[in-house]
Structures are given as structure tokens and as C-alpha cells.
Amino acid sequence: MNSGIDLQGSFIQLLVDLGLPVEVARVAWLPLPMLLVLVGATLGVLVTTWLERKISAAAQQRIGPEFAGPLGMLIPIADGLKLLVKEDIIPAKADSLLFTLGPAIVVIPVFLSFLIVPFGQNLLITDLGIGVFLWISLSSIAPIGLLMAGYASNNKYSLLGGLRAAAQSISYEIPLALSVVAIVMMSNSLSTIDIVQQQSGYGILGWNVWRQPIGFLIFWIAALAECERLPFDLPEAEEELVAGYQTEYAGIKFGLFYLGSYVNLVLSSLFVSVLYLGGWNFIIPIESLASWLSISESTPWLQVLTGSLGIIMTLLKAYLLVFLAILLRWTLPRVRIDQLLDLGWKFLLPVSLVNLLLTAALKLTFPFAFGG
Amino acid sequence: MLKFLKQVTDYTKEAVQAARYIGQGLSVTFDHMQRRPITVQYPYEKLIPSERFRGRIHFEFDKCIACEVCVRVCPINLPVVDWEFNKETKKKKLNHYSIDFGVCIFCGNCVEYCPTNCLSMTEEYDLCTYDRHELNFDNVALGRLPYKVTQDPMVQPMRELAYLPKGVLYPHGLPAGSRRAGKLPEEILEEAEENGAK
Numbered sequence: 001m002n003s004g005i006d007l008q009g010s011f012i013q014l015l016v017d018l019g020l021p022v023e024v025a026r027v028a029w030l031p032l033p034m035l036l037v038l039v040g041a042t043l044g045v046l047v048t049t050w051l052e053r054k055i056s057a058a059a060q061q062r063i064g065p066e067f068a069g070p071l072g073m074l075i076p077i078a079d080g081l082k083l084l085v086k087e088d089i090i091p092a093k094a095d096s097l098l099f100t101l102g103p104a105i106v107v108i109p110v111f112l113s114f115l116i117v118p119f120g121q122n123l124l125i126t127d128l129g130i131g132v133f134l135w136i137s138l139s140s141i142a143p144i145g146l147l148m149a150g151y152a153s154n155n156k157y158s159l160l161g162g163l164r165a166a167a168q169s170i171s172y173e174i175p176l177a178l179s180v181v182a183i184v185m186m187s188n189s190l191s192t193i194d195i196v197q198q199q200s201g202y203g204i205l206g207w208n209v210w211r212q213p214i215g216f217l218i219f220w221i222a223a224l225a226e227c228e229r230l231p232f233d234l235p236e237a238e239e240e241l242v243a244g245y246q247t248e249y250a251g252i253k254f255g256l257f258y259l260g261s262y263v264n265l266v267l268s269s270l271f272v273s274v275l276y277l278g279g280w281n282f283i284i285p286i287e288s289l290a291s292w293l294s295i296s297e298s299t300p301w302l303q304v305l306t307g308s309l310g311i312i313m314t315l316l317k318a319y320l321l322v323f324l325a326i327l328l329r330w331t332l333p334r335v336r337i338d339q340l341l342d343l344g345w346k347f348l349l350p351v352s353l354v355n356l357l358l359t360a361a362l363k364l365t366f367p368f369a370f371g372g
Numbered sequence: 373m374l375k376f377l378k379q380v381t382d383y384t385k386e387a388v389q390a391a392r393y394i395g396q397g398l399s400v401t402f403d404h405m406q407r408r409p410i411t412v413q414y415p416y417e418k419l420i421p422s423e424r425f426r427g428r429i430h431f432e433f434d435k436c437i438a439c440e441v442c443v444r445v446c447p448i449n450l451p452v453v454d455w456e457f458n459k460e461t462k463k464k465k466l467n468h469y470s471i472d473f474g475v476c477i478f479c480g481n482c483v484e485y486c487p488t489n490c491l492s493m494t495e496e497y498d499l500c501t502y503d504r505h506e507l508n509f510d511n512v513a514l515g516r517l518p519y520k521v522t523q524d525p526m527v528q529p530m531r532e533l534a535y536l537p538k539g540v541l542y543p544h545g546l547p548a549g550s551r552r553a554g555k556l557p558e559e560i561l562e563e564a565e566e567n568g569a570k
Contacts, residue, residue: 055405057409058404058405059401059404059405060404061404061407061408061409061410061411062409062411063409063411063413327398327401327402328398330401331394331397331398331400331401332394332397347387
């Protein structure tokens with residue numbers, strides 16, 4: 001099979017032709033996709049904060065930002081600049097090492113998880129064999145950072161917020177992982193590419209939502225809890241805890257927490273779209289459409305088209321979920337801490353276990369439909 | 373066993389019910405997104421204050437007889453009345469009068485009890501200064517009339533909810549001659565007079 005347009009191959013070939021050794025050329029390629037994804041993720045956050053403001057305003061019958069740039073689109077940049085320029089304060093009795101380390105530990109794993117987010121057949125940084133497992137393990141590093149931040153702030157509200165964040169993350173990680181396991185069982189692989197591939201071929205009908213509706217809901221609820229989005233934003237519940245673990249933070253360190261929470265939201269939405277909504281797949285299978293119109297799969301314009309369509313579809317699905325999260329924010333009241341843990345341990349955990357068993361049973365009975 | 377099954381079905385029913393309520397709530401918020409913003413874009417648009425609006429107090433120096441009723445009815449004795457007794461005319465002569473609007477609660481008691489009606493409420497509400505002592509208005513400042521919202525060329529006046537036609541919720545883009553729901557005060561007065569004449 002023709003691999004079609006190979007950006008990496010042609011870039012390396014170009015450098016080799018210019019007289020560089022092959023190894024150096026390979027190393028020169030490495031930072032490019034990483035940088036692209038890093039910039040993409042940051043841009044995604046800017047768009048998300050803008051959407052949050054605009055959609056929140058619309059849901060409350062307001063206008064929202066409108067003077068900073070067209071439709072107030074420069075507001076996120078103004079936000080970021082403000083946080084960058086502000087004084088970076090470390091409280092006198094805080095543990096300055098842990099205080100500084102906290103936000104970094106929260107943010108870095110979230111960005112690292114973008115390693116395995118596919119935007120197309122070959123459009124990802126690395127197709128790891130452990131795939132989604134990497135994300136699950138990375139996302140359990142974040143509570144350590146939150147706990148660190150809460151403990152180091154030397155403030156009772158921060159400590160409580162940090163403890164809550166840790167408890168919440170740990171208890172919602174289990175249903176999250178279990179619903180991912182059900183998906184993995186169906187696609188026989190942890191790799192995100194294989195998971196999307198297993199959903200392709202039948203257009204919208206092949207997506208995992210139809211085979212895993214319960215898993216989809218559990219995953220979404222657990223992902224919201226992991227991101228500390230509104231029905232589950234107890235760690236920073238401002239009415240009770242000022243701002244939770246963020247209370248003592250100012251300037252760019254606060255900005256890192258802010259960035260981290262929004263990147264996490266985008267990332268979770270991307271993962272929902274990859275795991276349940278067919279990733280880069282279009283509503284109708286584009287490959288079979290191409291072969292039906294007798295266009296070769298390796299036609300350059302078709303490759304460019306499918307590639308860009310893949311990116312657009314992935315982002316579209318992810319941002320639909322972001323929209324849903326923002327809408328949920330203005331619909332649902334915050335749950336209490338005991339209700340939160342009740343929901344996590346007494347409802348989501350058993351239901352996700354049942355879902356897992358059900359998937360296993362269905363896989364044994366209908367191997368053709370459930371990836372035998 | 374049956375009891376257990378019943379518990380399971382009840383629990384499922386409850387979960388489904390909760391999900392339906394969440395769906396209902398989501399549809400409400402979603403519906404709000406397509407509604408018009410009800411906000412008034414303040415420096416460019418302003419609400420027309422109602423007739424009974426209790427804004428900054430206006431004071432007419434010449435009408436004042438320095439009786440100090442306003443001071444006595446004020447919850448915190450706020451108005452400062454500076455007068456001296458004129459022995460020739462045997463009358464009090466008012467020198468200065470001031471009210472500190474940084475402290476005033478705009479209850480309107482002074483306006484209510486002023487025997488000569490030299491105090492009145494205006495429509496002015498945006499008393500902003502960089503120094504709170506600038507809010508201490510003397511008799512000259514108190515005698516100034518505020519700029520009317522309806523006559524300000526910089527401002528688009530917006531009607532308040534009670535002054536909109538029946539069934540209209542948004543003040544934006546009203547037709548020029550549209551009148552508010554219900555009778556106007558003049559009409560009620562007119563009718564009462566007619567009925568009284570009969």
C-alpha cells in the first residue's frame with residue numbers, strides 16, 4: 001500500500017540532500033510535531049476560554065466580551081498577558097519549593113498526554129503501544145501536584161481544596177479507567193490509532209457511542225470530575241473554600257493552574273471524541289466513498305482532503321463536547337462532597353463494572369459486532 | 373431475591389429520572405442561548421428612571437426656611453444646616469446647606485417632611501468620584517439639575533420593564549409611539565375626576 005504523503009520522510013530527505021547526516025536530520029524533525037501540538041493545545045485553550053465567556057454570557061442572556069477585538073476574541077490574550085505581567089507572590093510562610101513545583105506538576109502531565117492524541121491516520125506525535133493507558137497514568141500525577149500546592153500554601157482553605165482535589169481525582173479515576181478498559185476490550189488494543197480504526201468503516205453507525213452508551217456517559221461524567229468542571233468543582237468551590245488550592249497563587253503560577261484546567265478540559269473532550277465518537281472519522285466513511293467514485297487512495301488532493309477533514313472532525317467533536325461542558329456548568333448546581341463521593345463509588349463504579357462485564361459477554365456472543 | 377430485583381429497578385428508575393431532569397435543565401439553558409440579551413449596554417444605553425426614582429437630592433436654597441426638619445427626620449442627622457438669626461427681620465437666615473451623598477442612604481425622609489418642598493429627588497444615580505469627600509455636596513452642587521437621559525445625544529434611553537408594552541420583555545428596538553401596558557397616571561386621574569363629577 002502506498003503510504004501517500006509522508007511529511008516526515010520528505011523533511012528528512014530534504015535535510016539529507018542538503019548534506020546533513022541521517023541521524024541529525026531525524027533529530028531535527030523531532031521537535032516540529034511536538035511544537036505544533038504544544039502551540040495547538042495552547043491555542044485550543046485560548047479558544048476554549050473565549051467560548052466559555054461567550055457561551056456563559058449567552059446562557060445568561062448577556063453579550064459577553066465584545067470590545068477587545070472582533071467579538072471580544074482578544075480577551076484570552078489579554079487574560080494571559082495580565083497573568084504573565086502580574087507579580088509572582090510566594091506567601092511568607094509557604095514552602096516555596098513545593099509551592100513552585102505544584103503548578104508545574106499539574107500542567108506538564110496534561111500537555112504530555114497530547115503525545116497520543118490522534119488527529120488523523122498518521123497525524124499524531126507517537127503511536128504508543130500503551131496508548132490510552134499513558135493518559136490514565138499521567139492524569140493520576142495531577143492530584144499530587146494539587147495536593148502539593150494545597151499543602152505548601154500554608155492556608156487551611158488551600159489544604160482542604162487540595163485534599164478534595166486528590167480525593168475526587170482518585171475516586172473518579174477508577175470508573176474512568178474501567179470504561180476505557182471496556183473500549184480497549186472491544187478494539188483489542190490500547191493504541192489510540194487502533195481504537196479509532198476499529199470504529200471506522202461504517203461512518204457514524206460504527207462509532208463506539210452506539211456500542212458503549214453507558215460507558216460513554218460514565219466516561220464523560222468522570223472526565224468532568226477529573227477536570228474539576230462545574231457540577232464537580234468542589235476543590236475550588238469559591239463559596240466554601242475561597243478558591244481551594246489556588247487561593248494563595250497569583251500571577252503566572254495561577255495562570256498555569258488556569259491553563260492546566262482548560263487544557264485538561266480540551267484533552268478530555270478530545271479523548272471522548274477519539275474513544276467514543278470515531279476520532280477523525282467523518283459521518284460517512286470517506287474511504288469507501290472514494291473507492292466508489294473510483295479515486296485512488298494515494299491521490300494527493302484526496303490525502304490532503306482527508307487529512308484536513310480528519311483534523312476538523314476531531315476538533316469539531318471535541319469542541320461540541322466543550323460546549324456541552326459549558327452548558328452543563330450553567331445548568332447543574334454543584335454537588336456536595338458526600339454526594340460527589342457517593343456518585344463516584346456507589347453509582348459510577350458498580351455501573352462501570354457492570355458495563356465492563358456486559359461488554360465482555362457481548363464480545364463473546366457477538367464477536368463480529370464487538371470486536372472478537 | 374424479588375426484593376433485591378425491586379431495589380435494582382427502583383434504583384434504575386431513579387437514575388433515569390435524574391437523567392431526564394438533567395436533560396430538561398439543559399434544554400432550558402440551551403433555549404436561553406437564542407434569546408436576546410436583556411442587558412443594557414450602560415455608557416451607551418441607559419434605563420429611564422421611573423417617576424418615583426430616589427436619586428440624588430435636589431435643594432432649592434431660596435425656599436429653605438432653615439427649620440431643620442430634614443435633620444431631625446434623617447436616620448443619621450446628615451444634612452448640615454448653617455444658619456444665623458437675623459435680629460432685624462426676626463427670621464433665620466440660611467448661610468450654607470450640605471448633604472454628604474457618600475453617607476446618605478437615599479431614604480427620602482427629608483424630601484417627605486420638608487415643609488416648603490425645597491428638597492426633591494432627582495433621577496441622578498451615577499455619583500462617581502475618585503475621592504469620597506467630593507460626594508459632600510454643598511448648596512450650589514445640590515441646586516444643579518441632572519442631565520436627562522432622554523435628552524442626552526450620547527445615550528440611547530431604554531425603558532424599564534414596567535414601562536414596556538404588554539408582552540414585550542426587551543427594551544431594544546421598540547417602535548416610537550408604543551405605549552406601556554395599563555393606564556397612565558394621567559388617565560387614572562382623569563377617570564377619577566369624571567367619576568367624581570357624576
